[in-house]
Structure formats: C-alpha cells, structure tokens
Amino acid sequence: MNGITYVDGVAKKITPPKFVILQCVSKPEIGGDNFLVDGQKIYNDLLANQADILKTLMTSGIVTYCRDDLLSMDCSVFEKINDNKLRIRYRYDSTAFIPEWASAAFNYIQNEYSTNENYIINVSLEPGDILVMDNLRVLHARHQFFDGSKKRKVRRLWIADDSQVIFKNILNQSPVRRAMLPFQNYNTSQQENAEHLRIEYTCGIHYQPTKSLSKAHDELDMIVE
Ligand SMILES: O=C(O)CCC(=O)C(=O)O
Numbered sequence: 001m002n003g004i005t006y007v008d009g010v011a012k013k014i015t016p017p018k019f020v021i022l023q024c025v026s027k028p029e030i031g032g033d034n035f036l037v038d039g040q041k042i043y044n045d046l047l048a049n050q051a052d053i054l055k056t057l058m059t060s061g062i063v064t065y066c067r068d069d070l071l072s073m074d075c076s077v078f079e080k081i082n083d084n085k086l087r088i089r090y091r092y093d094s095t096a097f098i099p100e101w102a103s104a105a106f107n108y109i110q111n112e113y114s115t116n117e118n119y120i121i122n123v124s125l126e127p128g129d130i131l132v133m134d135n136l137r138v139l140h141a142r143h144q145f146f147d148g149s150k151k152r153k154v155r156r157l158w159i160a161d162d163s164q165v166i167f168k169n170i171l172n173q174s175p176v177r178r179a180m181l182p183f184q185n186y187n188t189s190q191q192e193n194a195e196h197l198r199i200e201y202t203c204g205i206h207y208q209p210t211k212s213l214s215k216a217h218d219e220l221d222m223i224v225e
C-alpha cells in the first residue's frame with residue numbers, strides 16, 4: 001500500500017515492496033502452491049489486442065485499495081515508470097474498490113489472464129526453497145490449501161525500492177498521525193506466538209483451481225468463499 005510513515009524520527013514515503021521473497025518452511029497436506037502471472041505479458045497482449053482496455057487500466061483512479069487501516073487512493077493498474085519500465089498494481093480480492101466505469105477493464109485481467117492456464121506459472125516450493133519475485137512486474141498468489149496433519153508455514157520478506165522520498169513537515173513540526181504509525185498486523189515478530197491462523201489470507205490474484213484436489217479441499221473452498 002502507499003503511505004507515509006515515521007522511521008527513526010523521519011517521515012518517509014512507503015510504497016508496495018519492489019521485491020517479495022517467500023521461503024517455504026513446511027507444506028500443508030493438500031494444495032497451497034504459489035502461482036505467478038507476468039504483468040509484462042498481460043500488458044503486451046493488451047497492447048496488441050485490447051488497446052481500449054489497456055488505456056482504461058493505465059488511467060489513474062481505476063482502482064482504490066483499502067486494507068484494514070491502509071488506503072491507496074486512485075491507483076492505475078499499469079503505470080509507465082520510465083521508457084523501459086512498467087509497473088503493474090493489481091489485486092483481485094476484497095481490498096479492491098472499483099468505480100463503475102472501470103469494472104469491465106478490471107475484471108478483464110481476472111477473467112482473461114490471472115485465471116488462464118496459458119498465463120499462470122505454478123511454483124511448488126519445497127521446505128527450504130526460496131522464491132524471489134519482482135513485485136512491480138509479477139502478480140503472485142497461492143492456491144487454497146488444507147493443513148490436515150501437517151502445517152503450511154511460509155516466511156515472507158519485503159524489500160523496498162531505492163526511492164527513499166523523505167518528507168519535511170511544512171510547519172517544521174513532526175505531528176504523529178495515526179496513519180503514520182506501523183500497522184500492527186505487519187509487526188509479525190509480536191505475533192509469533194499469536195493464536196490466529198492466516199490461512200484465509202489471499203493476495204495479489206485469486207484463482208480457483210479447475211480440478212479439485214480432494215473432497216476435503218472442496219469443503220474447505222466452501223468454507224472460505
Ligand atoms: O501464502 C503464500 O504463499 C503467499 C503469500 C503472499 O502472497 C504474500 O505474502 O505476499
């Protein structure tokens with residue numbers, strides 16, 4: 001999410017991480033594999049075949065993301081950072097809020113690409129494996145899973161990009177606003193022993209596998225949906 005936060009007494013701009021790194025610690029009994037979709041590939045296809053949709057997806061205001069107490073207003077899905085660099089920003093889950101005029105274009109990505117086997121790269125991490133993703137280019141998510149007698153555990157690391165914008169307060173004060181404080185749920189070290197599970201968490205794109213893995217998995221889908 002976008003935002004401003006105090007780090008070491010200085011107000012800094014925060015943006016979605018440039019890299020997301022996942023390490024598999026342990027696998028569940030069923031499902032839970034990660035999958036990726038290359039944003040550049042989506043862009044190239046839209047450019048060649050659906051220029052109008054691409055134009056809408058490059059318009060600021062097509063989507064606002066709101067998660068807990070974090071808000072990123074009026075984003076575009078694709079953004080040209082410079083002549084050679086493109087950035088995709090897309091989540092298909094309950095954090096995304098779309099104005100009516102953008103709905104068809106936004107849904108187009110979900111329907112044509114992020115649930116399309118021709119665009120999906122499945123990654124099945126084994127314990128110890130590490131997946132490093134360019135988060136400005138690649139959409140990532142995971143399939144639903146069922147822990148069973150095992151337990152899915154994944155470590156995640158976010159790496160920010162180099163654009164360390166530092167803000168100076170116009171009145172030369174340092175007012176601590178609630179929005180600038182770190183969001184509690186991100187402070188995972190405090191939650192190491194917390195009771196609540198995170199298995200309902202989906203991110204990036206949400207994909208239902210066409211073939212069901214087992215009856216138990218089907219039942220889990222029904223509970224989660
Ligand atoms: O549970 C997973 O493997 C996916 C996690 C994820 O996508 C994320 O933390 O950004």
